[in-house]
Amino acid sequence: MEKKGIVGKTEQRWDAVAKVTGQAKFTEDFPIANQLHGKIMHATITHGRVVKYDISEAEKMPGVVKVLLPEDLPQNKFGTAGHPYGLDPAKRDIEDRQLLTREIRVYGDEIAAVVAKTELQAVKAIEKIKVEYEEYPVYLTPKEAIADDAMRIHEERDNTIAHTTAGYGDVKKGMAEADYVVKESFSTSPQQHIHMESQVAVAFRSDDQRWTCISSTQIPYICRRIIAQAIGISWAQVRVKKPFIGGGFGNKQEITIEPLTVAMSMACGGKPVQLRLTREESIAFTRTRHAIDYDVEMGVKKDGTITAVDFNVYSNQGGYASHGHAIGSKGGSFINALYKMENFRYDARTVYTNIATAGAMRGYGIPQVTFALESLVEDACDKIGMDPIKFRTMNCRPEGFFNELSKVQQFDFKPVECLEKGREAFHWDEKLADSLKHKTGDKRRGVGVAAFSYGTAVYPFGLEVSSARLILMPDASFKLMLGATEIGQGADTAFSQMAADTLGVSYDKIIRDSMTDTDIDPFDPGAYASRQTYISGYAVREAAEKMRNKLIDLSSRMYDVRPEFIDIVDGNVVYVHNNQKIASLEDVAMASYYDMHYGKALEASASVNIHNNSYASGCTFAQVEVDVETGRTEILSIMNVHDSGKIINPLLASGQVDGGMVMGIGYGMGEGVRYNAKGKPLNNNLLDYKIPTFMDVPDLDQMFVESEDPLGPYGNKSLGENPLCSPAAALRNAVKDATTVGINNMPLSTQNVFEHLKKADII
Amino acid sequence: MEKVIHFTLNDEPVSCRVDVRKSLLEMLRTDFGLTGTKEGCGVGECGACTVGVDKETVDSCIYLAVWVDGKVVTTIEGVTNPDGTLSDVQDAFVKAGAVQCGFCIPGMVVSSEQFLEDNPDPSREEIRRALSGNMCRCTGYQKIVDAVEIAAEGRKVK
Ligand code: FES
Ligand code: FES
Numbered sequence: 001m002e003k004k005g006i007v008g009k010t011e012q013r014w015d016a017v018a019k020v021t022g023q024a025k026f027t028e029d030f031p032i033a034n035q036l037h038g039k040i041m042h043a044t045i046t047h048g049r050v051v052k053y054d055i056s057e058a059e060k061m062p063g064v065v066k067v068l069l070p071e072d073l074p075q076n077k078f079g080t081a082g083h084p085y086g087l088d089p090a091k092r093d094i095e096d097r098q099l100l101t102r103e104i105r106v107y108g109d110e111i112a113a114v115v116a117k118t119e120l121q122a123v124k125a126i127e128k129i130k131v132e133y134e135e136y137p138v139y140l141t142p143k144e145a146i147a148d149d150a151m152r153i154h155e156e157r158d159n160t161i162a163h164t165t166a167g168y169g170d171v172k173k174g175m176a177e178a179d180y181v182v183k184e185s186f187s188t189s190p191q192q193h194i195h196m197e198s199q200v201a202v203a204f205r206s207d208d209q210r211w212t213c214i215s216s217t218q219i220p221y222i223c224r225r226i227i228a229q230a231i232g233i234s235w236a237q238v239r240v241k242k243p244f245i246g247g248g249f250g251n252k253q254e255i256t257i258e259p260l261t262v263a264m265s266m267a268c269g270g271k272p273v274q275l276r277l278t279r280e281e282s283i284a285f286t287r288t289r290h291a292i293d294y295d296v297e298m299g300v301k302k303d304g305t306i307t308a309v310d311f312n313v314y315s316n317q318g319g320y321a322s323h324g325h326a327i328g329s330k331g332g333s334f335i336n337a338l339y340k341m342e343n344f345r346y347d348a349r350t351v352y353t354n355i356a357t358a359g360a361m362r363g364y365g366i367p368q369v370t371f372a373l374e375s376l377v378e379d380a381c382d383k384i385g386m387d388p389i390k391f392r393t394m395n396c397r398p399e400g401f402f403n404e405l406s407k408v409q410q411f412d413f414k415p416v417e418c419l420e421k422g423r424e425a426f427h428w429d430e431k432l433a434d435s436l437k438h439k440t441g442d443k444r445r446g447v448g449v450a451a452f453s454y455g456t457a458v459y460p461f462g463l464e465v466s467s468a469r470l471i472l473m474p475d476a477s478f479k480l481m482l483g484a485t486e487i488g489q490g491a492d493t494a495f496s497q498m499a500a501d502t503l504g505v506s507y508d509k510i511i512r513d514s515m516t517d518t519d520i521d522p523f524d525p526g527a528y529a530s531r532q533t534y535i536s537g538y539a540v541r542e543a544a545e546k547m548r549n550k551l552i553d554l555s556s557r558m559y560d561v562r563p564e565f566i567d568i569v570d571g572n573v574v575y576v577h578n579n580q581k582i583a584s585l586e587d588v589a590m591a592s593y594y595d596m597h598y599g600k601a602l603e604a605s606a607s608v609n610i611h612n613n614s615y616a617s618g619c620t621f622a623q624v625e626v627d628v629e630t631g632r633t634e635i636l637s638i639m640n641v642h643d644s645g646k647i648i649n650p651l652l653a654s655g656q657v658d659g660g661m662v663m664g665i666g667y668g669m670g671e672g673v674r675y676n677a678k679g680k681p682l683n684n685n686l687l688d689y690k691i692p693t694f695m696d697v698p699d700l701d702q703m704f705v706e707s708e709d710p711l712g713p714y715g716n717k718s719l720g721e722n723p724l725c726s727p728a729a730a731l732r733n734a735v736k737d738a739t740t741v742g743i744n745n746m747p748l749s750t751q752n753v754f755e756h757l758k759k760a761d762i763i
Numbered sequence: 764m765e766k767v768i769h770f771t772l773n774d775e776p777v778s779c780r781v782d783v784r785k786s787l788l789e790m791l792r793t794d795f796g797l798t799g800t801k802e803g804c805g806v807g808e809c810g811a812c813t814v815g816v817d818k819e820t821v822d823s824c825i826y827l828a829v830w831v832d833g834k835v836v837t838t839i840e841g842v843t844n845p846d847g848t849l850s851d852v853q854d855a856f857v858k859a860g861a862v863q864c865g866f867c868i869p870g871m872v873v874s875s876e877q878f879l880e881d882n883p884d885p886s887r888e889e890i891r892r893a894l895s896g897n898m899c900r901c902t903g904y905q906k907i908v909d910a911v912e913i914a915a916e917g918r919k920v921k
Binding site: 687 | 799802804809811839849869894901
């Protein structure tokens with residue numbers, strides 16, 4: 001664990017200078033000679049098939065190199081989710097996609113492609129491809145798609161791709177024991193990631209006659225595998241390189257364009273082909289957060305005891321399975337992680353529909369379930385007239401709770417501390433009193449709170465492995481090589497701090513690389529599930545310990561001092577007992593390279609397979625002012641409190657909280673892809689799909705309830721995704737406190753709030 | 764149709780033969796290799812492509828290259844001091860922790876530089892308003908506002 005004080009300290013991120021000067025190279029910024037450009041033809045119907053193509057005019061267009069139809073490319077079925085491969089076929093992601101398709105399951109499905117000399121020429125050629133469609137009925141919601149007369153969206157599979165029930169006790173009996181049963185329905189929106197850099201990839205045959213793909217991906221190794229599966233070549237024939245990436249948030253934990261980019265290059269004799277999506281394509285045709293509907297019930301006693309919780313969950317998968325049931329089914333164990341109850345049932349279905357495919361997005365199902373759960377909890381509290389913070393703290397799971405549903409023991413778990421300390425720091429009681437003074441008139445105020453729990457890695461549901469390598473440089477700095485990826489979150493900086501801390505050198509002695517390369521960097525599945533500082537952290541620690549031991553061993557031989565007397569502190573070889581300098585690490589490093597006797601360059605590597613997980617928690621407090629004449633809701637103040645174990649780098653951690661909170665505010669207040677009745681996306685641009693701008697958010701408040709997680713490699717546990725789990729629910733509860741109206745369908749857009757206030761006769 | 768244009772680019776006089784339909788963004792990236800300026804939407808919505816033209820900021824993706832004929836253009840590469848050190852605004856972005864993925868950052872820095880020239884003593888509210896044409900999905904904006912405040916403070920001390 002923390003040793004030399006570098007973990008826990010704000011260090012400047014190593015890539016910041018390159019990023020503020022414009023020097024940082026993203027996928028599109030590499031000059032590649034004679035690069036061709038690919039474009040996808042998207043279906044303009046939502047459900048049906050192409051019965052006829054006419055490409056004769058398109059082929060004659062200037063600059064066109066290839067017009068590609070589904071049959072021109074390999075026909076292998078593949079899945080696109082960024083999960084590690086499963087040796088057990090039963091545990092693999094559903095493989096329901098092909099490079100191009102005649103069968104159309106979503107508006108914008110990829111039905112043809114063009115490669116041309118310029119992007120504009122490719123676009124113009126696509127406009128000349130003529131298609132005839134046969135159309136089928138369109139299903140936009142799970143309930144429509146599971147109706148008895150609904151046709152299958154994928155011939156080989158039922159529209160319900162999975163249906164599971166988890167829980168314990170007897171929910172019926174629990175409800176009967178309650179003083180009140182609160183029964184409600186909630187619906188959540190298909191939020192889109194809107195990473196500022198759209199999807200982009202370049203592929204070519206490299207000089208070794210293998211295939212190289214440079215891509216803006218979170219998961220280079222998984223990308224390598226899925227490209228190979230889709231194309232039908234052996235995995236090692238593919239090399240993926242990931243440079244700096246302009247955000248991912250889960251959408252780039254999904255292999256959307258890379259296989260097609262490689263296939264395009266193959267179709268053009270291995271010439272380099274770039275495929276990049278426009279903003280409009282990226283919003284409408286890649287992935288979204290799952291829109292999940294909930295029919296729920298909670299039984300409570302007057303004293304605040306929860307007697308039973310019953311969740312019926314309908315997860316809208318969209319047209320392809322992607323991450324599938326992993327997201328909709330996940331909520332149960334997190335409800336169970338947070339609150340005590342004797343009787344619990346969590347019944348979840350994931351259903352194909354014809355809206356855009358849903359996939360991974362920061363929070364992976366928990367912002368949805370938190371919206372439903374914490375709104376329900378609020379309404380139960382209101383029923384019994386109990387303080388909402390007290391209700392939550394008295395029902396929270398204690399530290400050390402063994403979660404039967406996730407099989408994880410929640411050793412270091414502090415939602416109660418978050419709620420209690422947050423109450424003080426947010427000045428909840430003052431803001432509650434202030435809100436009470438504004439309950440009539442046009443502008444009404446209210447306060448709201450919501451709590452959440454979040455895992456760190458995917459164990460025990462999935463494989464958790466990682467590797468790291470350290471190379472000693474002649475000046476006693478260290479090159480750190482990792483398959484784990486920096487995607488803007490600051491992982492590289494955190495890893496460098498970890499390595500420096502364990503080695504006993506300063507942070508600036510660790511050298512990272514902006515490029516992750518599957519031919520060079522050791523294996524790691526990549527950035528998802530807030531797993532890297534935890535799982536990859538173990539690999540970094542082990543590699544650094546090995547390197548340290550090698551350095552001590554060499555020093556011991558060079559200076560004739562027994563190894564147990566030696567430590568490394570601040571880049572010097574010292575005596576353990578009094579830190580007296582024996583030698584500088586540079587001398588040892590130079591000897592490791594060039595000394596006739598001792599010369600033997602030092603490297604250390606480690607691979608880990610981790611069989612534990614740690615649960616984090618936290619909460620959001622918010623005060624809002626609702627203009628009841630218009631429905632416009634202003635956030636007066638908002639605070640997140642996080643129990644994320646040891647904070648590796650306070651400034652970077654705080655940046656994660658800021659960004660996650662604003663994404664959560666956007667989720668609660670207005671975001672979501674909208675579709676018309678025929679399934680056509682309506683707002684796939686940044687004017688109509690509104691992410692928060694500078695003007696839409698107030699200054700944010702935040703706090704950490706810091707501790708040392710007993711399992712985390714440096715006392716740390718998840719943080720990256722956590723901040724956006726609870727803002728939407730807290731805002732909904734604050735609006736309810738202000739207006740008495742609980743809005744159960746997201747988002748709290750001005751129009752939606754207005755309509756609810758109108759229905760409730762407040763306007 | 765092509766046209767030859769002459770303009771000042773990051774303090775250097777330059778000329779270029781461009782297709783009259785080409786955007787300033789495309790010319791900067793492909794003809795001059797200045798890839799620091801990014802494309803986040805291509806249609807004037809996100810501000811990632813912000814550059815300075817005659818002391819105003821423009822979305823270079825919807826500004827035609829030919830329009831800079833005779834003008835002075837500053838990109839992120841021209842913000843960095845000639846000796847390679849960071850400008851005060853760039854330095855403040857680094858120190859404030861305002862950088863995450865970095866994709867919006869060149870546009871943010873260019874906008875912030877111009878804004879501080881126009882308004883050397885801004886409130887947080889004014890900073891938010893001035894930068895509202897630049898979107899960022901990573902930072903929640905908080906530390907970018909901090910950075911601009913730090914840079915403004917620094918200039919006052921000087
Ligand atoms: S790329 Fe120019 S405004 Fe978005
Ligand atoms: S830092 Fe990633 S978009 Fe702003």
